[in-house]
Amino acid sequence: MKILVPVKRVIDYNVKPRVKADGTGVDLANVKMSMNPFDEIAVEEAIRIKEAGKAEEIVAVSVGPAKAQDTLRTALAMGADRAILIETDAEVEPLAVAKILKAIVAEENPGLVILGKQAIDDDSNQTGQMLAALLGRPQGTFASKVDIDGDHVAVTREVDGGLETVKLSLPAIVTTDLRLNEPRYASLPNIMKAKKKPLDVKTAADYGVDIAPRLKTLKVSEPPVRSAGVKVADVDALVAKLKELGVA
Amino acid sequence: MKTLVWVEHDNASVKDATLHTVTAAAKLGEVHLLVAGSGCRAAAEAAARIAGVAKVHVADNAAYEHALAENVAPLIAELMGHHDAFLAPATTTGKNVAPRVAALLDVMQLSDILSVEGEKTFTRPIYAGNAIATVESSDAKLVITVRGTAFEKAAAEGGSAAIEDVAGAGDAGLSSFVGAELAKSERPELTSAKVIVSGGRALKDSETFEATILPLADKLGAAVGASRAAVDAGYVPNDYQVGQTGKIVAPEVYIAVGISGAIQHLAGMKDSKTIIAINKDEDAPIFQVADVGLVADLFTAVPELTGKL
Numbered sequence: 001m002k003i004l005v006p007v008k009r010v011i012d013y014n015v016k017p018r019v020k021a022d023g024t025g026v027d028l029a030n031v032k033m034s035m036n037p038f039d040e041i042a043v044e045e046a047i048r049i050k051e052a053g054k055a056e057e058i059v060a061v062s063v064g065p066a067k068a069q070d071t072l073r074t075a076l077a078m079g080a081d082r083a084i085l086i087e088t089d090a091e092v093e094p095l096a097v098a099k100i101l102k103a104i105v106a107e108e109n110p111g112l113v114i115l116g117k118q119a120i121d122d123d124s125n126q127t128g129q130m131l132a133a134l135l136g137r138p139q140g141t142f143a144s145k146v147d148i149d150g151d152h153v154a155v156t157r158e159v160d161g162g163l164e165t166v167k168l169s170l171p172a173i174v175t176t177d178l179r180l181n182e183p184r185y186a187s188l189p190n191i192m193k194a195k196k197k198p199l200d201v202k203t204a205a206d207y208g209v210d211i212a213p214r215l216k217t218l219k220v221s222e223p224p225v226r227s228a229g230v231k232v233a234d235v236d237a238l239v240a241k242l243k244e245l246g247v248a
Numbered sequence: 249m250k251t252l253v254w255v256e257h258d259n260a261s262v263k264d265a266t267l268h269t270v271t272a273a274a275k276l277g278e279v280h281l282l283v284a285g286s287g288c289r290a291a292a293e294a295a296a297r298i299a300g301v302a303k304v305h306v307a308d309n310a311a312y313e314h315a316l317a318e319n320v321a322p323l324i325a326e327l328m329g330h331h332d333a334f335l336a337p338a339t340t341t342g343k344n345v346a347p348r349v350a351a352l353l354d355v356m357q358l359s360d361i362l363s364v365e366g367e368k369t370f371t372r373p374i375y376a377g378n379a380i381a382t383v384e385s386s387d388a389k390l391v392i393t394v395r396g397t398a399f400e401k402a403a404a405e406g407g408s409a410a411i412e413d414v415a416g417a418g419d420a421g422l423s424s425f426v427g428a429e430l431a432k433s434e435r436p437e438l439t440s441a442k443v444i445v446s447g448g449r450a451l452k453d454s455e456t457f458e459a460t461i462l463p464l465a466d467k468l469g470a471a472v473g474a475s476r477a478a479v480d481a482g483y484v485p486n487d488y489q490v491g492q493t494g495k496i497v498a499p500e501v502y503i504a505v506g507i508s509g510a511i512q513h514l515a516g517m518k519d520s521k522t523i524i525a526i527n528k529d530e531d532a533p534i535f536q537v538a539d540v541g542l543v544a545d546l547f548t549a550v551p552e553l554t555g556k557l
Contacts, residue, residue: 011375013512016378016511017375017376017378017379019378019379026374026375026378026379093356094347094356094357095350095351095354095355095356095357098351117493118493120375120376120492121374121375122374123359123360123373123374123375123376123492124347124357124359125343125347125359126347126350126357126359127347128347129317129343129344129345129346129347129348129351130347130348130350130351131351132317132318132348133321133347133348133349133350133351133352134351136422137422138318138422138423139317139318139344139348139423141317141340141343141344142340142343142344144486154426157340158340158486158487159340159341159428160339160340160341160439160487160495161428161430161431161487162428162429162430162431162485162487163428163429163430164314164425164427164428164429165425165426165427165428166314166316166423166424166425166426167423167424167425167426168422168423169421169422169423177493178476178493179479179480179486213356214355214356214385214386214387215356215358215383215384215385215386216383216384216385216386217381217382217383218369218382218383218384219381219382220374220379220380220381220382221379221380221382222379222380223373223377223378223379223380223518226518226523226537226539227539229523229535229537229538229539229540229541230539230540230541231530231535231540231541231542231543232540232541232542234542234544235542235544235549235552235553235556236556237542238524238526238540238542238549238553239553239556239557241524241540242468242501242524242557245500245501245522247442247443247468247500247501248467248468248557
């Protein structure tokens with residue numbers, strides 16, 4: 001079986017994003033970028049499935065600017081076998097990404113596509129579900145456990161009240177939640193080896209996909225700022241505050 | 249505009265998340281509800297009593313019992329032939345199902361909206377709530393998930409909507425439900441609680457967490473939450489997690505105990521009405537958003553607080 005792992009280059013999760021003064025977006029100039037944390041978990045899971053002898057090849061794919069090659073090299077250094085970059089400088093919405101991925105799935109025929117549950121920049125949480133819909137395949141979203149058994153995969157999902165397990169027929173789409181695994185660090189020798197692994201660069205037009213956005217961002221603004229609070233001296237003062245708030 | 253709202257229910261009653269979503273839908277136009285499930289007649293009758301609802305569609309079929317996206321998305325897509333917008337609460341069910349519906353309709357989804365600014369214009373948080381985007385859809389139909397804490401609840405009583413059965417295609421044959429392991433809790437549900445007491449890594453271990461946080465929560469009738477650090481360290485189950493990747497809450501009072509206030513945690517609770525922080529590090533970022541802060545060792549302060557309430 002082949003596994004396809006889509007990865008996204010996003011602002012590093014430790015960076016506090018700053019809204020541009022003109023309200024057109026978030027300032028990404030000179031900001032540290034990294035692989036979306038949920039996608040690292042997806043790459044790790046694909047590698048573990050391969051190490052368990054249940055997959056032969058892992059293909060990492062990214063839709064983004066030329067610099068997204070760095071993100072793909074990271075995936076290759078972790079253990080992916082080859083990579084495909086769909087290069088574009090435009091911001092591509094989840095629906096368009098799902099359509100590009102659908103075309104790649106048609107070419108590559110993976111048994112599993114493992115995506116992160118959401119990207120920490122647009123916080124959409126849509127691409128995996130959309131891809132599953134476009135392919136007419138089952139989806140195991142917010143996975144905390146993935147167990148392949150023959151022509152099925154059992155996915156334990158993190159749902160609001162706890163955990164839920166579903167059984168999906170393969171090929172299937174899985175999106176990762178935080179607790180699925182602990183992603184490995186790429187070692188220096190593996191980073192060097194990753195430079196020699198194949199990385200194809202293509203465009204959305206190669207797949208005949210229209211990536212024109214459906215949503216227009218009219219404005220990006222700072223969230224409302226909370227007014228400065230007070231520090232109380234001791235527990236008695238805190239008790240008084242709680243009584244004032246009517247909760248004690 | 250005619251809207252269709254996904255109803256979260258337990259076959260007998262309607263969950264609060266739906267009531268928030270109805271309020272958002274009512275801003276767009278006529279509100280219709282969809283109750284999909286197995287043996288869900290009582291839930292449909294409860295849904296019909298929600299104020300402001302014009303019609304309740306009921307799809308009663310074993311295939312819809314666990315809201316598997318593969319089975320319910322085609323049902324919703326079919327109903328969208330007669331509706332202009334589909335709204336679901338941004339719960340794990342809504343987030344699972346809605347994008348599948350959107351792709352079937354070939355439209356982009358608007359995730360986690362905070363407000364309705366116009367017929368096709370909405371605000372939504374991006375970058376873990378560090379920015380708010382105002383976006384306008386150019387699609388013919390809208391698919392939306394709604395952040396419950398951003399909208400008031402619609403009145404659960406007062407309506408008298410007509411109930412109409414819909415068939416749907418049933419089981420798509422792609423997936424099946426195996427089982428669920430739901431965390432048992434007698435405390436209020438985290439996402440709808442008025443008061444939340446949350447603990448972080450500073451609680452040391454699960455015994456200490458229980459001995460420190462739970463008595464305070466019980467005194468206040470509060471729900472219990474946790475930071476990711478506390479969950480990862482195994483102090484509490486992961487459905488306690490508040491934050492960008494956990495639950496988004498906005499209670500009247502949020503008490504953060506031993507939580508430093510990383511941006512991913514703040515993303516989940518900074519819309520709380522009043523934030524109270526207890527932390528021994530006076531430079532902890534949590535104090536920048538806290539309305540009331542107490543710089544103290546939680547191991548002495550929290551038991552003292554519990555005792556004095």
